[in-house]
Each structure stands twice: as structure tokens, then as C-alpha cells.
Amino acid sequence: MAGRFLLIGLALGFLALFLAMPLVVVFSEALSLGLSHYAASIMDPNVGAAIWLTLLIAAISVPANLVFGVIASWCIARFEFAGRNLLITLIDLPFSISPVVAGLLEVLLFGLNGLFGSWLSANNIQIIFAVPGMILATMFVTFPFVAREVIPLAQEQGNDEEEAAATLGASGLQIFWRVSLPKIRWGLLYGVLLCNARAMGEFGAVSVVSGKIFGQTDTMSLAVESLYGSYEIQAAFAVASLLALLAIVTLVLKAALEWRHRDELNAVRRKRTA
């Protein structure tokens, strides 16, 4: 009995120390100089540009990963092909590489002295120290999120429902939209939410390729660091509070979706444990 309370207490204490406390600190620091200062920090045009760039990067990399994840899971679950296992292994690669190394890798490829550097500069295309590089870096780092959620699900579910749909007269496209996609939609949703959170919060890889030109190639995460570095503590926490808010919105969204589809979700869960 005592052991149980001790364990629960430990878990809750850990949660409070590492999750709740920082959240409180972020908001209290952000508001330490009052609401007007908070508003001013956020309204700053450079911060506005960082917010905009963060949203842009997420808006491009998340759908790209979504499409990739769906295609990869579709192929892996439905077909036996050469390189199938290699593909499954490679999908995990971004998880095992430090984001900073990933950023450096990109510099080596697309930087001025990189593999494609001379061709790119001859054609006047700038990737490193510009937005395209930051998008590529984010896509690389968030690459596994959707695929990792969806592939095991698709593999576990097999191909029977698709075959059933085919015998019932559905075309390939109808099978995809009415059967394959809805089947994996919960995995897809979690994948997208995780992917989005990571895309907005990514620091290492983006930091290497961004060049940190304040107001131009600055995301919110990078802005927090540079503001903090220049002793604008309150402004740094104001931007950090926005990131925290985004995380909270994501969680609320997920909870709301789960609540709305609770019947179906419960049914699916029960089946899995059965």
C-alpha cells in the first residue's frame, strides 16, 4: 500500500518538477514586466517574422511528411519488394542522428563549398542560410514521425479490408479514401500532431543552416535563444510562452478529437486488447 503511494507520488512529483514547473516559470517570467511589455515583445516585427517563418516551415514540412508517411506505410503494408526492410530501417535514421549533425550534413551538401554548392550558386539558388535550407532540415528531422506511427498500424491491420472492398466493387481510389486512409487515421493524427510539435520546436538542425539573421531566418525557437543571449530575458520568455501555448493547443485539439470519436476509439481499443 505504502509502496503504491510512494510510486504514484514519485511519478507525480517528477511530472510537476519537469513539466508543470517550467510551464509556470515560462508564463510568470513572460508576464513579469506586465501585460503591456508582454504585448510589446510579441508585437515586435522581428518576433512577428519569426512566428511567421515557424508557421511556414511547419505548414510545408508537416504535409510533406504526411504524404510520405502514408505512401511508405501503404507500400510496406501492401507489397513485398526488394529494399522493403531497408526502407523500414532508413525511416528511423533521423532519430538516431543528432540534429546538429543533420544540419552539418546539409551544409556539406548544399553549402557554398558543398557537393552541389557550385551548381546551386551558378543558378542563383540559395539553400543554406535561407528558408529552403531550414525547411529541408526540419523535414529531415521530422521525417520519421508520421511514418513511424502509421507503418506498424498498417502492418498489423493487413490487407484484408482492402481486398474485401475490391470484391464489393470499390475502385482503387475508393479503396484508398474509404478504407485504407480511415483505417489508419488515428495513427496519422498522432503522427501529424507529434510532427507538428517537433517542426515548430526544432532547434539544432535549423540553427546550423539558418545563419540566424534576425528577422529573416529566425524561427521562434531560434529567437528565444538569441533574445536570451542578448539579455532580453522577458522577451525571450514571451516568445517561449507562445511556443508553450502552441503545445497546449495541440494537446487540447487531440483531447477534443478523441472525445468526439470516443465510441469508435473505445471500440478499436477493445478489439486490440481482445
Next chain:
Amino acid sequence: MTGTAIEISNLHRSFGPHHVLRDVSLAVRPGELLALLGPSGSGKTTLLRLIAGLDTPDAGEIAFDRDDALGRAPKERGVGFVFQHYALFRHMSVFENIAFALRVRRTPKTLVHERVTELLRLIQLETLAARYPAQLSGGQRQRVALARALAIQPRVLLLDEPFGALDAVVRRDLRRWLRQLHEEMAITTLFVTHDQEEAFELADRVVIMNAGRICQEGTPIEIYGAPADFFVHEFLGESNRLPGGVKAGRVTADAGFLLGNATAADGSYQAVIRPNHIDVRPNAQGAWTIARIAASGARARLTLHGFGASIEAEFTADRVIDLALATGSKVDVVFGNGVLFGADGTPKGRFGPPLDEAGSKLRLVDRS
């Protein structure tokens, strides 16, 4: 009912080095209920999938009503397929599962509602229309899968191990219900099973498959009465295999006891006799000893030892009680009808009880 609904000719299918189907030909009559019976790995499910168009043969032809089917996609074949594990759409309610085929055909809403309601009534699940598959029992899922397949008004219904995943009681009920349904709707139906009792009880005709080939086809009585080879005989039920020989019309087991009379030519055979064709008579001086009695409900199975051999006999539990049989009792064994198989696995003749002293033939009736 004459003619052919499905004509299958010289079908071959292999997966890599595995020949799953070898030269399979079969004619399915319109409106019949046909069972494909065989052990797992015999190719029966593959055959079903080829008919449905879920797989393509390496060689051979399939025609529906003399109309080539191989050039057609599954959705153009008019085949209702019920999968072994039902493959219900897990994210759709029972209603939407059954409505699926109509929805993809862009059927008007009122018509969809009408047709699905009708099918729900047919499977007696009107009250569960809003449930999801995961909230149903195995038997209910099976019926939903069937209704979903019937929604396209198929000309052929294919069922893959339809009762495989159900417990015994549900199985029996559903079997009767399916037979009844078949009689009402008269759709040409093929089902796959590895359970010979299920195949024989349900089907008009049974096709027995082994190792990618069709061993025998016929009505249950035809097959039981004259199994084409040793495999079929064994598959239809347990039997005692006794190496023996025929000399001047008398069949003797190599162990040294008489089995009966046969008309087969002299030589060595495998004498095969089912447990329910063996009877015992209590006799304190008998050459056989009852080693074990296993009663399972109304049936009892006896293991008998004698002449260095061991055989199994089966009859009603009542008879065990009537004859006051017990483990260790000495008995005489009376052999009924059996089959003689040659070294090549084909039947060479039958044997039956010898004439007794009074000269009348001792007929052994199956007391099951």
C-alpha cells in the same frame, strides 16, 4: 439444375517454388452448395481467391456462365466473398459495412437504407446497426460479413473457412442458418473448410483437395462410400491400419488374426477398418484385452490389445454399459466392413465379415 455456373479448367498457381495448385479442373453447378475440403496448405483458399479475382493463376481458365472471368477485375465478377476473419471495415458501423457496396456504386440514399434494412432483417441484427465490428461477437461478425457480401446481389458466393473462428455451439447454429439461407436464395455457393463433418453436413457436393490437387468430388454419400484413395479415406475419419494379406479370398492381418473375406487377388495390402466397424463380444477366454475405455458423451472408444497389435473400436456408451465392459476385460473382436489399399494408395477391394458356423453372413451394423 443443369449446366455450369463456374467452369475451372487446368488451373495452375505457384508461389515461388511452391506449387499451390496443380492442374485443377472443376465444374460448379448453378445453385449448388459446394464444399472445398482439405487440410491446410492443400490450395483450397488459393482456389477461392482465384475465382474471386483476388489472385491471378499462372495458367488455366475460369469462366462464369461460359463467360471468361480472368480478364475481369474482382469488382466486375459479381462475386460475394466472406473472408476467414471477416475483414469487416473496423471504422464503419454495421450499417455502413453492409451499405459499402451500394455507396461505392452511388446508389440513391433511400434505396441504400431500404436494402440495408432488408439485409439486417435477414441476418437478424436490426438492433445492432449502429454498433462497430469490435463490439460484436464472432457469430454476429460472421453474419454481418455475409450480409455485406450479399449486398451486391452476387451470382456466386464464396466463403473462406466460414466457421473457423467460432466456438462449437455458435458454429452448429450458424451452419443450419446458412443452409437455410442457401435454400431460400439459391445462390451458387462455394465454401472452404478443413472440417469434414462441416463439409458433409452442409454441402450438396464435396470436393476434396490435397497438395494442390483435387482428389475426389461427389456427394457426401458417394465419397464416404467409395473413397478414391487412402488420403481421402483417412481424411474422412480415423481408421485402423493393419498390414495384411489376402490368400484364397481370406484377409489376414500380419499380426496373425483373421479379418474377413475379400474378392481381391492374393497379395499384400493395407487393411483399413474404421473404429465404428469393429464390435466386441465379452468372452473370458477371448484373445483381446480392453486396455482403455474413453467415453465422450454418447460415444465410447475402446483401445484393444491382442496378437501384439493395438486397435481402436467405437460404439455407443450404452453398449459399453449393456455388455458390462471394463478395462482389463477379455473379449472377442468382430470385424465389419473395411477396405484394402494397395501399395500405391488406391483401393483394391473391400473386405467383410466371414461366414459363421451356421453359414449365414454375420452382418455388422454401424451402431453409431
